[in-house]
Amino acid sequence: MGNKPSVRRLRSLILSTKVDVVGIAEPIIPFQKAGRLMKKIGMSGVVSNGEAHGHKLWVFWRQDAQVRVMDSHEQFVTLECRIGSEKAVLVSFVHALCSFYKRWLLWNALLDQGIDASTPWAISGDFNAILSPGKKVGGRQMIYRASPFKFQQMWITHPGFKECVRLCWENQVYGLPLQILYLKLKALHIRLKAWNKSVFGNIHQNARNAEDMVVRAEIEAEQAPSDDSRRALKNARTNLHDVLLQEEIFWKQKSRVRWLKKGERNTIFFHTAINVQRCIGRVEKIRDANGEWIQGTENIALEVARFFADAFSSQGVTQDADLLDFIPRVVTDEDNAALLHIPSLDEVKEAVFALSQDSAPGPDGFSGYFFTSCWEIIGGDVWRAIEDFFLRGLASKGIHISKSGSHPQKGEPRGNL
Structure with missing residues (x-):
């Protein structure tokens, strides 16, 4: 709004559409000049979202419009507008920030205004969001990733949850026990995502x-x-x-x-x-091998990749098998036999129920709380998968089994599947 062509285009748009209230996001000029701009575009009133928020949103209205500010926010301003004797309507002019988290805060703030559901309410503005990558101009390339599945403990409170798990788990799956468990968990997480959307929303x-x-x-x-x-x-x-x-x-x-x-x-x-x-x-900044501080997301990512590439690269190490003879034998035959012992169903159940309910989920998205809550449905397949692992010594793709899952340590037992 700092140049004449922009002002002329705005005035022409107002005259052609005959609007009574106009919102402008990021006018890029000081709010002290808002009065002069107001007269140029034929309006009689102006308000912003406040000095504390940088005056990034301006709203103008005609003389016959009655306007009252209801709420002011960093990303929006809500007005009660009445034209003549018509019923009052609420209008929220939005200028959303680029951060996904900040936009989430924006929607929460809009909903927390306590607006009566019977009052007409319009929301308009720049939401800094697009429907497809083709609409984006400039900046970084957009990469869309599906949100990873994560088991939600609140699902347990729904009376239909276990029935949903049971119906999915009873579907016939063929393969080795480890493969069967993996495929059933994969199918279940797809079912639960759809179930959560329809039941909980x-x-x-x-x-x-x-x-x-x-x-x-x-x-x-x-x-x-x-x-x-x-x-x-x-x-x-x-x-x-x-x-x-x-x-x-x-x-x-x-x-x-x-x-x-x-x-x-x-x-x-x-x-x-x-x-x-x-x-x-x-992580705001990291220090490289030369003691220099590195800032910026891309620079930090490159330095992290370089550091681990150097750390795990071969440096021409010479192997000498004779050195193994000098390593003392610590594990006895009895200890080795105990480690190779195939755990019983009760031992597997004891290890699973020793998992913390609030532990972080595994790569498949299922936490210990899921396994303990649905043990009567999935317990048999879990035990057969672990038995198969001990017998064959091989794990299928997507399955991660730790020995600690079958042999809890002292103190707080931990394990993962």
Whole structure:
């Protein structure tokens, strides 16, 4: 908006469309010049999303429009607009940031405004998102990756979860025991992703909807008390309790906080813990072999790749088999026999149930909580797969088995499959 051609094009667009309210994202000129621009485009009022947010969003309106600012945010400004005697409508002008996480915060902030569902509400602006890579101009090449599967502990709370697992697990699969387990887990994770989408959907939106249902049921029970209204209120509160429990389990699993006891809802605490973890896990800079600091995502990635390539490259090592004779024998025949002992079903079950419920999932996305919760369905296949591994000594592609999974150590036993 700092040059005459841009102003002329905007004024022409306003005159041809006869709009009453106009929003501009990133005008690239100081807000002190907003009054002058307002007069040039034929408007009589202007407001921004605030000095604290850099005045990155400007909204102009005509003289016959009544405008009131309802909410101001870094990425949007929401206005109540009324033209003449018409009903008021809400309009949110958006200028989303490029970060996926920041856009997620944007949508949460929009939904948290507490807007009445009966009030007309329009959202418009620059969302910094495209429908396909072909729409992108300049910048880095876009790479789309499917989100990895991860077992969600909240699924256990649904009465139809185990039946879904059972129906998928009973499908006939042919192959060696390890291959059968791998293929069944692979098929199950596809089934669970579809099941989660149809049954749970967006749990955060579910919580907001459940809260609205309770409010409506309370109002109806007060205005028209009856057995049906009281029953509806009870059902709405039960549904809200279940949805909030699912949301709490989701945040707890994501935060990996193990020491907090069950009871009071702690979703805010879990959400904060996740943000702290993200900050701790972020690598801003690293030091190379010459002691120089390297910054930037691409430069850091290249340095990490170079470091490990050098660390694991052969340096012309000479092998001498005679040196093996000087290594003392520590493992006795009894120890070796115990290590090669094929574990029984009870031993495998004991090792699986020793896994922490909040442990990180394996490469297949299934955590220890899944194996313990569905043991009566999958236990037989798990044991046969481990037995097959001990007998043949080979693991199929996609399967990772650790001896610690069958022989727990002292203290807190750990294992993975």
